[in-house]
Amino acid sequence: MSGPRIAVVLKGYPRLSETFIAQEILALERRGLAIDIWSLRKPTDRFRHPMHAAVSARVAYLPEYLRDDPRRVLRGLAWACRRPRFAALIRLFLRDLRRDPTASRLRRLGQALVLAREVDPAVSHLHVHFLHTPGSVVRYTSLLTGRGWSFSAHAKDIWTTPAWELSEKLAAADWGVTCTRDGLARLDALAPGRTRLAYHGLDLGRFPDPPAMRPARDGSDPVAPLRLLCVGRLVAKKGHDDLFAALAALPAGLHWRLALIGGGELRSKLQTLAQEHGLGDRVAFRGALPQPDIIAAMREADLFVLPTKPAPGGDRDGLPNVLMEAASQELPILATAFAGTPEFIDDGVHGVLVPPGEPEALARALQALAAEPERRHRLGRAARHRLVQDFSEAAGITLIAGRLAASAGIILTAREEAA
Template identity: 30%
Template sequence: MKILVVVSEFPKLTETFAYRNVVEYERLGHEVRIFHIKRFRKSEMVHDFMRGLVSRAFTFGYVSGPAVGALALEAVTAPRRLGRLLADVIGAYRGDPARGLAVMAYIPKALALGRWCRRAGIDHIHAEFAGHPATAAMIAARVAGVRFSFSAHAHDIFVSQALLPEKAREAGFVRAISRYNIAFLQRLPGFPAGKLRLVHCGVTRDRLQSGGPQPPGQGPFRILYVGSLIQRKGVRHLIDALAALPADLDWQARIVGGGDLADDLATQARALGLDGRIGFEGPQPAEAVTRHLGTAHVVVVPSVIGERGRTEGIPVVCMEALAHSLPVIASAVSGIPELVEDKVTGLLVPPGDAAAIARALCTIAADWPAAAAMGARGRDRVAAEYVVEDNARQLVALMEETR
């Protein structure tokens, strides 16, 4: 089967879940290309496992020959289809004109993509994210005369629901990564609930081969955060929690990731007298993250609800940590409690509650056998539901069913 995967940006360090699926589709014998709506991100770090995907990713310029030509051809050969599309977009985004203008800007390249799909013999288009990628996939599928589907992850459904029911009705299926997302989408007026399929994100099976963390002993209790340094990740609350830890607890923390708040968070740590105990490691490739997981005792995922409802789905770092049998402390938001079940596979805290994070860290440090047992149960849950090889195979089967 020839599959086209549509994303907003490529490459993107924080979207390994999408690229892991592509690698797996190819391992299963399918031919895959990646279309990114925005221009290629030349300065972005590329994980080793996805270097081979770079040559198979492409886009069209917003006012390129293919885009302008496709718009002109559509206006001449399928004016009703183009008129319906423009009316749908104008109607759906009447209350959010900025987002609507963004859609209008990429309509020509989405039309060009549809013509490319037809020439290339694409069998199925799958969009990662229910926002712009799914809209572009829907437009391309209309032009190419093929089926499409899309994944619903997190803020792609929480921030704006414009066109969501319409896209779902045309899609062969809608993949939701959590039961939380399914419940959210089922409540949307006009959304076809029968199209929903639960298929988690996942980690590669080899991650389950880790021997598990060493118990705290000689040396400090090692705390790890991995993720973007942006508001909705809640890292400032983790730093406040670290400042509240008891003076007699020997600890060190590593913060792995980059983002707009990197300087502010480093300043916060210095102001609290923690700069000698917190290492800001910057963005790291997946292979380096694995090494950090191998030396940690606990992973903290202190997510909060961001602006306009932006928040997590189920962060892959939770899956990565539990695959290594590491105990996880995470905020009880969105679909996280489906994986990090309080006192079973980890500890849950209210979002933004630094004192609760500090108490949870003390609990892990004080009772390592109980913490290790949570990590082991978490590994079992990941093995049962969150392995990318299994979940990518499910996605391919759904694509084949809806061809």
């Protein structure tokens, strides 16, 4: 495709846990934007979602570690030394290094040198997902090449990046968006008015209609146990430890099974924890799965549970996309009143919310919802209505596509703008 292009930079692509990024890129392409994807690391997931195959953007990988491809890094350095902005880049890098004296900081500079040299000359704008390490690579590249840049901030990058670094990146970027009011408040406190709210939403065209009916299982029959589903990476902020504690507190007469979808660093610890709670034979660790398998699991389940909470290092969720996916299938939701979740779910209307980090409250809600299949049905229908009315993909994509096109000097036709 001729004309200006946009380089979208992210930490890893494609990733099963970041469907919202692939969904956004695909939607931007349908609006007429020409995109190149630059990833700081190669994927490690065994599967890919169908939408990854639908994305036509060219994908290039930077050396994850500088030792992986020192020739590319040295060619980038030699090229950069001849650029008029190189001295300004080094001054900025050294200032950052004094405040963050880590190998990661040096790695981001090396990746920026490679990106700056190798990016297509037709690229007129840089856009980065996540303000932490990917944001550093793009900021350095922008300074060296003179290209403008923008950002999409999400969750971990907002809450674990030091305030000094966030403030400087917000000031340096042309513009940015974030996907929750919770995150927007944090960024606005550091740099008022620099960031806009753009919910990811959901492209409902990719999802089947919800099941016509669900069995009225209430956990009283051991032959037909209540089917619980939790989808999320096996990391601390997803609250799986609280979920296991809550399940262990349920009465013996309540029969249930939990399908746990997601891969991550805590798998072995959580498997041990499940055994310690006496839950081992009722919890199925299914690993990371492609989206069609996840939707199939949602159609078979009776209740979706996601008890997110703050992680010890400050990491936290935004608005988990998987909640909207559950709502697309009218699957009732039990979650925590934390981060961006209450922006989508009103407690008692679109689902049930309990305080984060309180397994006892989670257990009480589980027991109550198990006994009320008709209430679950009403909550599931209300969540889908909320999704369709207020969280479609179109509004956020219209905002982002318009800003990207203006920044890149791309003129969209009326048909492309309405795609």
